[in-house]
Amino acid sequence: MDYLPDPDELRLVVAVDELGSVGAAARSLGLAQPSASARLARLERLVGTPLFERDTRGARATDAGRVLADRARSVLAHLGWAVEAARDAADGRRLRVGTVASLAAQVLPVLDEAAGSQVDTVVDHGSILLSALADGALDAAVVAVAGRPGPAAAHLRRHRVGDDALRALLPRGVRPGRGARPWRDLDVVLATYDGSAAPFAVTLAAHVARVQVVATIPAAVALARRRGCAAVVPTSGLLEGPRPGERLDDPPLRHRCRLDLVLPRHPDARLAGLAPVLARELGLSTDRGSVTPRR
Numbered sequence: 001m002d003y004l005p006d007p008d009e010l011r012l013v014v015a016v017d018e019l020g021s022v023g024a025a026a027r028s029l030g031l032a033q034p035s036a037s038a039r040l041a042r043l044e045r046l047v048g049t050p051l052f053e054r055d056t057r058g059a060r061a062t063d064a065g066r067v068l069a070d071r072a073r074s075v076l077a078h079l080g081w082a083v084e085a086a087r088d089a090a091d092g093r094r095l096r097v098g099t100v101a102s103l104a105a106q107v108l109p110v111l112d113e114a115a116g117s118q119v120d121t122v123v124d125h126g127s128i129l130l131s132a133l134a135d136g137a138l139d140a141a142v143v144a145v146a147g148r149p150g151p152a153a154a155h156l157r158r159h160r161v162g163d164d165a166l167r168a169l170l171p172r173g174v175r176p177g178r179g180a181r182p183w184r185d186l187d188v189v190l191a192t193y194d195g196s197a198a199p200f201a202v203t204l205a206a207h208v209a210r211v212q213v214v215a216t217i218p219a220a221v222a223l224a225r226r227r228g229c230a231a232v233v234p235t236s237g238l239l240e241g242p243r244p245g246e247r248l249d250d251p252p253l254r255h256r257c258r259l260d261l262v263l264p265r266h267p268d269a270r271l272a273g274l275a276p277v278l279a280r281e282l283g284l285s286t287d288r289g290s291v292t293p294r295r
Contacts, residue, residue: 003046005043005046005072007075007076007079008029008039009039009042009043010072010075010076011029011072011076012025012026012029012031012036012039012040013040013043013051013065013068013069013072014069014072014073014076015028015029016040016052016059016061016065016069017052017061017065017066017069018069020058020059020060021058021059022036022037022040022052022054022059023036024058040052043068047064047068049062049064050062050064050065051064051065051068052065073128074128074131077124077128077132078131078132078135078137082137094118094119094120095118095119095120095139095140095268095270095271096119096120096121096122096137096138096139097111097119097120097121097122097138097139097140097141097142098121098122098123098124098129098132098133098138098140098141098142098143099121099122099123099129099141099142099143100123100124100125100126100129100143100144100193101123101216102191102192102193102215102216102217102218102237103142103143103193103217103236103259104121104123105218106236106237106239106282107142107278107282108121110277110278110281110282111142113281114274114277118270122138126141126143126144126145129141129143130143130145130156130262133156133262133263133264134155134156134264136264139263139264139267139268139271140261140262140263140267140268140271140274141261141262142161142259142260142261142262142278143193143259143260143262144192144193144194144195144257144258144259144260145158145258145260145262155264155265156262156263156264156265157262157263157264157265157267158260158261158262159260159261159262159263159275160258160259160260160275161259161260161261161275161278161279161282161284162258162259162278162279162282162284162285163256163257163258163259163284163285164234164235164236164256164257164258164259164282164283164284165234165235165254165255165256165285166192166232166233166234166235166251166254166255166256166257167232167233167234167235167238167248167249167250167251168188168230168231168232168248168249168250168251169221169224169230169231169232169233169238169242169246169247169248170230170242170246170247170248170249171224171225171228171229171230171245171246172228172245172246173228173245174186174228174229174230175247176249176252181207181252182252183207183208183209183230183251183252184207184208184209185209186208186209186229186230187208187209187210187211187212187227187229187230188204188208188209188210188211188212188229188230188231188232188251189211189212189214189220189223189224189227189229189230189231189232190204190211190212190213190214190220190231190232190233191213191214191215191216191217191219191220191231191232191233191237192217192233192234192257193217193234193257193259194257194258194259196255196257197213198213200253200255201213203253204232204251204252204253207252207253208230208252217233217234217237218237220232220233220237221233221237221238225243230251232251234257235282235283235284236259236282236283236284239282239283256285259278259282259284261274261275261278
């Protein structure tokens with residue numbers, strides 16, 4: 001291939017996808033709109049298909065545009081990590097540990113206490129973190145590896161940190177009823193970090209009024225408090241405990257997420273012992289479990 005997009009063109013694709021307008025994307029990047037439009041046209045000629053559908057309301061990504069924007073985010077992240085790795089090599093070796101957004105608020109303080117200023121933290125999607133770990137841009141990733149690890153994780157070591165049981169946060173005035181199906185009148189907002197939320201929601205739906213899956217644990221908790229409904233999330237997402245008038249309870253079905261510490265084949269010695277520290281501080285158990293009806 002004679003021509004490849006440069007980082008500025010990739011940033012433009014991401015900006016248009018996120019802002020929904022070529023003009024807004026151009027302004028955010030300090031470009032003139034005609035220049036931004038010309039760059040997009042060049043990319044579309046390269047790909048051979050439109051990347052965005054444009055009309056008076058803005059620009060919406062086509063299927064090809066969404067794929068390119070997602071891959072562009074990954075490429076830009078890797079470029080940033082490469083630059084930071086080069087700086088680390090000049091300034092002295094620092095650890096780089098990644099985790100996903102749903103776990104960041106819980107995991108990052110543990111990393112800070114365990115290794116302090118020796119750790120730089122990265123928050124991104126699990127697949128991107130594993131790819132960066134395989135490429136040597138990260139030293140470790142605290143993630144949930146759902147199912148069989150993909151090609152990026154083929155040469156990585158997966159260490160089980162523990163199992164994270166789902167718990168229910170019940171805002172003020174939200175309480176289960178009585179009888180065989182005490183949750184039948186309750187709406188539930190559900191989030192996990194291991195990809196199990198959607199299939200678990202199918203099973204949970206038979207026991208509650210309605211269930212909605214949301215992207216992150218903090219979003220589920222915030223939405224439940226705003227709506228006055230139950231939030232069902234992993235225990236690690238409730239470490240701060242309930243607010244006055246709130247209560248923690250078991251959901252109508254038991255379910256656990258598995259949290260993993262993923263390391264390269266030859267990990268940095270400073271990461272030794274991190275898994276049990278994470279398990280202890282996040283309140284994880286070593287008992288294995290799956291969906292089990294409460295008795």
